[in-house]
Amino acid sequence: MERRVFLKKSCKICLLGTAGFAVVLEACSPKAGITLADAKSVIVKDSIATVPLSALKNNSPLTILTIPKYPYEIAIEKMENNNYRTLLLMCTHYENQLIPTGNGYTCSAHGSKFTKEGKVLNGPAALPLKELKTIVSETNLFIQLI
Amino acid sequence: MFKSFIATAILLLLFFCANAQIVRTPAQQLLITNEDSLNAGVSKSKTVLSGYGSALYRRDFNAQQSTMNLERVVLFVGHQFNEKIAFFSELEIENAKVTGGGDGEIAMEQAYLKFNLNARKYIVAGLFIPRIGLINENHLPVNFNGVERPIVEQIVIPSTWRELGIGFYGRFKNKPLNYSIAIMNGLNSSGFEHGNGLRGGRFEGSNATANNLAVTGALQYYYKNFIFQFSGYAGGSNGLTKRASDSLNIDSGIFGLPVYMGETNIQYSKNAFSAKALFTYINITAANQINKTYSNNTASSMYGGYGEIAYDLFYGKEKMKEQQLKIFSRYEMLDLNSSIAINGIYDGTQKQSHLILGFTYLPVKNVVIKADVRLVHTGEENPSLVINPSRVRFPYNRTNQIFNLGIGYSF
Ligand code: FES
Numbered sequence: 228m229e230r231r232v233f234l235k236k237s238c239k240i241c242l243l244g245t246a247g248f249a250v251v252l253e254a255c256s257p258k259a260g261i262t263l264a265d266a267k268s269v270i271v272k273d274s275i276a277t278v279p280l281s282a283l284k285n286n287s288p289l290t291i292l293t294i295p296k297y298p299y300e301i302a303i304e305k306m307e308n309n310n311y312r313t314l315l316l317m318c319t320h321y322e323n324q325l326i327p328t329g330n331g332y333t334c335s336a337h338g339s340k341f342t343k344e345g346k347v348l349n350g351p352a353a354l355p356l357k358e359l360k361t362i363v364s365e366t367n368l369f370i371q372l373i
Numbered sequence: 374m375f376k377s378f379i380a381t382a383i384l385l386l387l388f389f390c391a392n393a394q395i396v397r398t399p400a401q402q403l404l405i406t407n408e409d410s411l412n413a414g415v416s417k418s419k420t421v422l423s424g425y426g427s428a429l430y431r432r433d434f435n436a437q438q439s440t441m442n443l444e445r446v447v448l449f450v451g452h453q454f455n456e457k458i459a460f461f462s463e464l465e466i467e468n469a470k471v472t473g474g475g476d477g478e479i480a481m482e483q484a485y486l487k488f489n490l491n492a493r494k495y496i497v498a499g500l501f502i503p504r505i506g507l508i509n510e511n512h513l514p515v516n517f518n519g520v521e522r523p524i525v526e527q528i529v530i531p532s533t534w535r536e537l538g539i540g541f542y543g544r545f546k547n548k549p550l551n552y553s554i555a556i557m558n559g560l561n562s563s564g565f566e567h568g569n570g571l572r573g574g575r576f577e578g579s580n581a582t583a584n585n586l587a588v589t590g591a592l593q594y595y596y597k598n599f600i601f602q603f604s605g606y607a608g609g610s611n612g613l614t615k616r617a618s619d620s621l622n623i624d625s626g627i628f629g630l631p632v633y634m635g636e637t638n639i640q641y642s643k644n645a646f647s648a649k650a651l652f653t654y655i656n657i658t659a660a661n662q663i664n665k666t667y668s669n670n671t672a673s674s675m676y677g678g679y680g681e682i683a684y685d686l687f688y689g690k691e692k693m694k695e696q697q698l699k700i701f702s703r704y705e706m707l708d709l710n711s712s713i714a715i716n717g718i719y720d721g722t723q724k725q726s727h728l729i730l731g732f733t734y735l736p737v738k739n740v741v742i743k744a745d746v747r748l749v750h751t752g753e754e755n756p757s758l759v760i761n762p763s764r765v766r767f768p769y770n771r772t773n774q775i776f777n778l779g780i781g782y783s784f
Contacts, residue, residue: 293491294492298491300492316492322459327595329595329597337511338511338512350516351423351739353739
């Protein structure tokens with residue numbers, strides 16, 4: 228009996244939660260500020276990733292790139308003067324993979340947080356995120372992987 | 374003549390070399406300018422050492438007692454075997470020394486292997502902390518406000534709650550939505566203590582029973598300055614064999630004497646301002662069987678929640694850019710016996726509210742100095758639960774004030 232009451236109550240709470248969550252997801256997803264590059268069009272040779280500019284979504288402030296078989300994601304942010312800032316999403320504490328948030332990056336291992344620019348916001352990490360050397364041509368971005 | 378010929382040849386050579394650079398592809402340019410790739414790398418085997426710790430001074434005004442304690446010193450050791458496999462561990466010494474009758478403790482807080490499946494998905498196996506609540510995964514003193522961890526996340530969610538098992542963590546490809554699911558050993562209901570929630574029932578990696586198991590999962594969604602999380606836990610709390618359980622007339626099996634927990638939290642941070650709120654609810658459907666067997670007055674359900682706001686006074690001040698001075702306020706409420714079993718005894722002191730006001734000062738990112746005042750209010754004491762009181766015992770006071778001063782570090 229108690230179990231039934233609990234299940235009933237929890238189901239109601241879950242339904243409400245899920246509905247709220249779905250609304251948030253639905254409302255947020257097109258403008259979430261993060262888009263994903265089309266990883267299929269990325270070519271990696273001699274530790275250099277060639278990313279067609281067409282694979283980056285137009286007007287997106289930030290693109291997260293997953294490179295096949297590469298252990299970390301890469302955040303590509305378009306700056307002024309057709310420059311790009313390319314950050315390796317590897318926590319500088321224990322090299323854990325980072326999670327992109329709406330306004331930076333966070334590490335689930337010990338809680339370090341980084342700004343969108345890669346600066347440390349919360350420790351234990353002490354060093355900023357590694358910026359990857361990047362060159363842009365008319366059609367491609369060339370990113371030096373480490 | 375010969376010398377000037379050589380000089381001209383070198384100049385020509387330099388000129389051609391310089392011109393040759395112009396026709397290099399961008400990729401070639403990257404290759405020749407990159408020294409880092411020779412020395413660095415994400416796949417090298419390496420061992421890293423770091424840690425955290427905290428110490429505090431506390432004044433309990435009702436008890437008229439001041440104490441000082443080296444609360445914890447924790448050592449992290451991690452090792453990267455290759456780009457796919459890593460080891461993470463945390464070894465903790467609580468209360469500075471471990472002696473026969475003392476309350477000091479040496480314990481493994483985490484010790485697990487992490488297998489990266491790709492950049493967004495990984496598996497952990499060993500002693501790990503499941504994603505439930507905020508403090509569990511994020512318990513470094515530099516990363517939360519208040520000398521003490523939130524009370525709700527100490528006794529309702531028994532942080533840092535680690536158990537043995539396997540967990541799968543990942544993130545959806547095209548939505549900033551993280552998920553985790555884990556299977557772990559269950560709890561031990563014979564260890565539940567009145568007034569301490571589930572805390573005493575954790576195995577923490579030490580000879581856990583695996584006749585009973587638990588599953589836990591979480592969803593986390595990141596949107597702009599918000600983080601939303603839902604997590605849940607369901608697990609058995611009876612690890613005895615069927616034969617032993619039958620002789621005690623209690624339920625057995627993987628989910629025997631089940632414990633259910635639901636938790637949700639939301640965090641917001643923008644510039645100097647941050648806020649968070651958390652709510653959790655626990656249901657122990659077979660509390661009457663636990664009480665009948667172990668006489669530990671286990672409640673049928675408990676809940677806890679808190680809301681916190683903080684403001685960094687140094688935010689945006691160029692001179693103080695390495696420092697943070699956050700003033701904060703947190704209000705917590707909890708009831709460890711929000712419903713009781715037919716054989717349970719209600720204890721009003723377990724229905725509590727705590728108002729905490731204080732500051733968190735970080736002179737550098739990984740060093741913290743904190744101070745706060747905690748105003749406590751509880752329900753009435755139940756006289757039938759006061760057995761053989763000491764003659765010097767103060768009469769129970771439903772309100773109390775606690776002053777805390779603490780330091781902490783992480784690296
Ligand atoms: S690995 Fe990221 S905080 Fe430790």
